Amino acid sequence: MKHFRLALVRQKYRPDGGAERFISRALEALENQDLELNVITRQWQGEVKAGWQVHICDPWKFGRISRERGFANAARQLWQKEDFDLVQSHERIPGCDIFRAGDGVHRRWLEERSRVLPGWKSKQLFADRYHRYVMQAEQQMYAAPELKAVICNAEMVKKEIITEFGVPEDKIYVIYNAIDSQRYLPPSEAERHALRVKHQIPTDATCLIYVGSGFERKGLDAAIKAIAPTDRHLLVVGQDKDEKRYRTLSASLGCANRVHFFGMQTSTQDFYQMADGLLLPTLYDPFPNVILEAMACGLPVITTPTCGGAEFITAGVNGYVCDALDIEGLRAAVMALPKQALGSIEGERAREKIIDCSPQKLSSQLISLYWSLIK
Template identity: 65%
Template sequence: MKHHRLAIVRQKYRPDGGAERFVSRALSALSNQDLELNVITREWQGEKQDDWHIHICDPFKWGRISRERGFAQAARALWQQQQFDIVQSHERIPGCDIYRAGDGVHRRWLLQRTRILPGWRARMLMNDRYHRYVMNAEREMYQAPELKAVICNAAMIKQEIIEDFAVDAEKIHVIYNSIDSTRFTPGDSAHRSALRQKLDLPSNAVVFCFVGSGFERKGLASAIQAIAGTPAYLIVVGQDKAEKRYRALAATLGCEKQIRFLGMQKETLPYYQASDALLLPTLYDPFPNVILEAMACGLPVITSKSCGGAEFIAQGENGFVCDALDITALKASVTAIPLLEKNYNMGMAARKKVMDATPERLSSQLISLYKNFMD
């Protein structure tokens, strides 16, 4: 029998989600430790492991606030009844021992979003009942006496938490996501040529990939505007109910023939290997896994100042960092990216940067953190 019981709380487990991949990798890494692994969730869509205990917690809901509040109350009641040794929540629920701030700071995201909205809509956004609920829950969680540690996946988020909630910096641990650099590798010339032919992409064109669903937050409009007027091509991997609007934007800018909308893909590796760089001018993102995946595949990255992944970018060496809405700077960065087969220096620098972000390192950092509470 294992001596300590760890519960990880995630409202909805989707295998393609960034937080869920962190949970999956963390649980896999911890499976050989002296820990009983538990997951509290409303819905589990992943593969069930023999040594993981899945607790389905699905109270009735009738709206967004009800969904969040109901799950928070039910999950907290469950972990109190079970008396777990450590509760690590990926949701904003007061009373947890460890919170992983994978979604960043909600107010910071809203402020970034107001930049692309008319004034009246921006005011409505900040006063929306649901968003006010989330911000209040977040503040209550950071102020709760039970909170012992916070896990961030970017230094940017650590600084935002300190500034917005006055949390002691010693409580906040930056633990970067991991990447399997033996699976995410650069493609060879023959494979790359075959992939481009399949996608009807010129073999001698500079091709960017954009990977992510939720096109507004991920910055697809800026990506399309950055491509327009250049000879570059763009692969869009992901889904959004407003996809027609982005297709219309490309048509208006005259670059629709340079863009391939591919929808959601279970396997993203081929699209990285067909590309020369990742273009992700996200409005706000703590540290998307796609940056690690692309860099491991030897792709330089163009991303935004409001993305935690910018910490891994050395300007002009393995990519570029711009304001998410600075189309002039984004366009200049697009034109500065070389065809990888002719100049692989930036790609090699990108891959080298992420080689230390291993699952073993993630496991070691988590185990070290948990041991502080188990001794």
């Protein structure tokens, strides 16, 4: 095996982001391979591991379009100058060898988002210059002759890319995200009890957890409405500038005492371990890591058909799949989950389903893809 140089492109590297966790799990798993790892980014947060090369690429910007276009041009110049063996971009930049479609297809997201907007606003969405720029960049990237492979984290996204851009099926690889199932574990009875006491959650309540920043897209509105007339609690982990609006919604529906806002958390295990199920009525999500994390902690999951994570859910076995706007359906699913996840057959089946998604499997899939492309 010859030594080869791989470049990963991610504009803003945030340790808690889904794409970043994919990159860092991949990088850790790839460390023992004979390759040099390069990251091209505008800003890097967190430590730089030995052997990684970080290239800061931070051109001047004013506004969203100039931010995207400026980074795309500067990153492309840098990788052409460095002449890496493979360039894997997590941003829509024409000219990369591999694109990881972690955000799915932009038009599909806009279509789902417009379902919750008044008509005039949804027209505005598709006319918006920034969204038009993103869709155009995506189109150009999929059409670029340099593109050798696309990595998706769900079959749902693979189908969308084929339909929307006509990319040949044999260029698209579905590689599910990895989860460290020895770190994310179901709690013991005592641990669960202690966590509830610590966070002031009634020890005998049935609690659903919602995890994610960007409350509109991930469906917090629907989650609150679904639990409002029940006796279930909702643990909200994540941040959003509109948090006040969701607090007001809980108060107006009379469930403010059962909706607990915990803000952004650097470590989420504790919160999964005191919950009884994940409720994620997301409008559009290729495959959020939180689904794997929750299932690893033995939680059944309620999500939507426009979430790639639905591919892991069998109704009544380890969770339920309902439309993001079907409040009645979501509520029925909430009530159908076991009152306590710990010790339930649904919780055990949830964990069994993700055991295969190991970092080792992810890295072997990536390595074989990289070598096949280099050859």
